[in-house]
Amino acid sequence: MNIPLVLLMAGGGAAGGAEQAPGGAAMIMQMLPFVLIIAVFYFLLIRPQAKKQKEQQKMLGGVQQGDEVVTIGGIHGKVAGVREQDNTLIIKLNDTTKITIDRAAVSRVVNKGDGSDKN
Numbered sequence: 604m605n606i607p608l609v610l611l612m613a614g615g616g617a618a619g620g621a622e623q624a625p626g627g628a629a630m631i632m633q634m635l636p637f638v639l640i641i642a643v644f645y646f647l648l649i650r651p652q653a654k655k656q657k658e659q660q661k662m663l664g665g666v667q668q669g670d671e672v673v674t675i676g677g678i679h680g681k682v683a684g685v686r687e688q689d690n691t692l693i694i695k696l697n698d699t700t701k702i703t704i705d706r707a708a709v710s711r712v713v714n715k716g717d718g719s720d721k722n
Contacts (some may be wrong), residue, residue, distance in 0.1 A: 662709075
């Protein structure tokens with residue numbers, strides 16, 4: 604690394620520190636890298652994750668009877684009923700098997716149904 608650059612980074616000027624910035628400007632220059640790191644984390648990690656979580660909540664709120672869903676555990680089925688009071692769904696796996704799952708256990712909606720199948 605260059606010696607004058609090292610002196611500037613350490614707070615000393617090219618003439619031995621005679622022309623230093625006022626206290627407020629020096630503090631801002633020291634805080635600038637931390638502010639930039641926080642901004643990068645926000646735009647690359649926090650904001651996309653919050654957006655994804657918001658979309659997931661919207662999808663879960665829109666699940667209705669007749670939709671084909673996949674659970675977090677990998678179970679594929681069709682929503683046979685929605686119980687709003689305890690936030691659960693009744694999933695029809697085949698003609699004879701139905702299970703009750705929590706609405707939050709739905710990973711994705713495969714096909715949106717028209718809601719006409721009332722079984």
